[in-house]
Amino acid sequence: MKRVTEFVPGVHYVGANDRTKHRFEGLWPLPHGVSYNAYLIEDEKVALVDTIDAAFTERLLSSVREVIGDRPVDYLIINHMEPDHSASIHAVRQAWPDITIVGNAKTLQMVEGFYGVDVGCGVGAGAAGAAGGSGAGLGSKTSANSLIVKDGDTLSLGARTLQFHLIPMVHWPETMVTYVAAEGLVFSGDAFGTFGTLDGGVTDAQLDTAHYRDEMVRYYSNIVGKYGVPVQNALRKLASLPPLRTVCPTHGPVWTGEFPQVLDLYDRMSRYEPLEKGVVIAYGSMYGNTAQTAERLARELAARGVRRVVMHDLSSSHASFVLRDVFKFSALVIGSPTYNMHLYPPVQALVDDIELRGVPSRVFACFGGFTWAGAAVKKLSEFADRMGWEQVAPPVEVKQGYSLEKTAAIAAVAEAVAAKM
Ligand SMILES: Cc1cc2nc3c(=O)[nH]c(=O)nc-3n(C[C@H](O)[C@H](O)[C@H](O)COP(=O)(O)O)c2cc1C
Ligand SMILES: [Fe+2]
Ligand SMILES: [Fe+2]
Structure with a gap:
């Protein structure tokens, strides 16, 4: 039987749908619900990319265990620290105590400040300093259980190498994306995300995506809309990578064949051009x-x-x-x-x-x-x-x-x- 959730060999969807929340961020009605997307990469090392909303922590853990059984998760990559994605960090670390939390200096500082999770960087100060001296291409270990990465740093999982690219202010200052060259795949955080649950399928090829367009415009205009210039900078950065085949945001469908249209939409919205x-x-x-x-x-x-x-x-x-x-x-x-x-x-x-x-x-x-x-x-x-x-x-x-x-x-x-x- 085919697994819809293993949308690229070795890359699994482990997020969850929320059909009960009334207002996202306490503000935005959710007529089609919302999904919190997290992804698991199975390689010589196992990496979890982002977590999900606190209400669905158990769902996340069980989805991960369904994929890897008793294998531990080696890395937790935090692309975006906002609690709809980071709220399960504590539970993840409890489940796999040897996990290394990977993020940039701003992210790890926020992880300590928000959740009191010790990532060895000291709340609010010195994090960037701790990263000093990291060798070209490799992030620096700040403690036994965290890894501070800088723009362009890489992390090998075995067959795949992750590369981190900072896209500040899309829409928080710590935001980054994680690129996997082998697959032409990027984990894009909230960028290219949309309200709307994933009903059955996970990718645009598996779903009818018609209703996501308006919801993407609503998500973008309300939540990201102030940050047109940072979004343009991020788009330029993504354009410098080899062509992307798979784009995995933290909300809504994984974009494959429809990504060019989504990219065009983002480009126009971030230039405030009417659609x-x-x-x-x-x-x-x-x-x-x-x-x-x-x-x-x-x-x-x-x-x-x-x-x-x-x-x-x-x-x-x-x-x-x-x-x-x-x-x-x-x-x-x-x-x-x-x-x-x-x-x-x-x-x-x-x-x-x-x-x-x-x-x-x-x-x-x-x-x-x-x-x-x-x-x-x-x-x-x-x-x-x-x-x-x-x-x-x-x-x-x-x-x-x-x-x-x-x-x-x-x-x-x-x-x-x-x-x-
Ligand atoms: C609480 C309240 C405050 C108002 N303040 C003003 C005002 O400061 N100046 C004014 O000319 N009319 C004021 N009005 C009157 C309305 O502007 C006016 O009745 C208008 O025609 C209402 O348009 P509407 O029929 O589309 O509601 C106020 C009305 C209410 C109920
Ligand atoms: Fe966000
Ligand atoms: Fe989000």
Whole structure:
């Protein structure tokens, strides 16, 4: 019987699916769940690449034992220290006490600081110093049970040699990837990862991957989206390696044949380039007046041949889906009532999300409402100024109830936005 989980000879999937977590990082809804991926390499030495979320530690240990039986695990490679991947370190070391924990200086310092796992580097200080003097190509042993590696260092497992490449700030400072030349394979950490469980298959060849694309954009825009420049640097580094045949992220499918498309997606997202032409209308509304402006705008866009109009009522759409669509589409129109002389709170949250990610340009327009002293449109215009985004048409401002008198002004916004499609 074929093992789906041994997707490359000697390389096994030992991660787990989480279909019960409500919010990833306490923030992001998981309509398709999430997988925590860990991998086991069976060679003369056995290496475990990353661990998984604390809730699934036992699952990890039993998956590893299913593969190697009573053989010990010789190395634990930590590409990314975030607890959704590192939380099982204690248990792994208890299960295989002679294991050597492998990471860069920043990683090992975090392992001590987070989990109190003694990796012999001293919390917060001296770790890099301890690595000093490591011979070319080989990491330095900092204690009996840890190995500090630097950019480009290698570690032989027997037939295979691992090579470590640092990709800082994708999306933590300690992040690295582990490259296996023999297989043209890279363990990429969160890079190229996506929400969504692995239902049956593990690789893109074994799964229907259609729904992962949008979830990858949502994962990227929300979690990694601020770090476009570090992602571009990482992509350049990966491009300097011989062509990758298999890419193993810490969430979602292992990419093989579809990797070129995934790479292209990452390249475009990290350059903040829209993925599709289309208009996102994101608005807040308490009593329906701003909503009516939004509806009218959508109709006026459709009347001008714009078929891709995506509406988000910010009181019902979760912010993570809205931000996904801001990354995905070329135009954004935001609407807000005035609320205590500010933006309506979920609208404020959206503009903060966008500003924090530093999205450099979008086709932009805005609209708003008020009853006695308007501030919403002014605040949205200030937001556009801070972003360096040009407004393609004058904002539409509705005083009190929505009125058909605004139709011409709304049509002018639609005309200007449609002209950019
Ligand atoms: C809590 C609260 C605070 C508000 N603050 C302001 C304000 O500072 N200035 C103003 O002109 N209108 C203010 N308004 C009125 C709304 O902006 C106005 O009713 C608007 O038309 C609501 O749009 P909507 O129908 O899309 O919800 C406030 C309303 C509420 C409920
Ligand atoms: Fe992460
Ligand atoms: Fe992660």
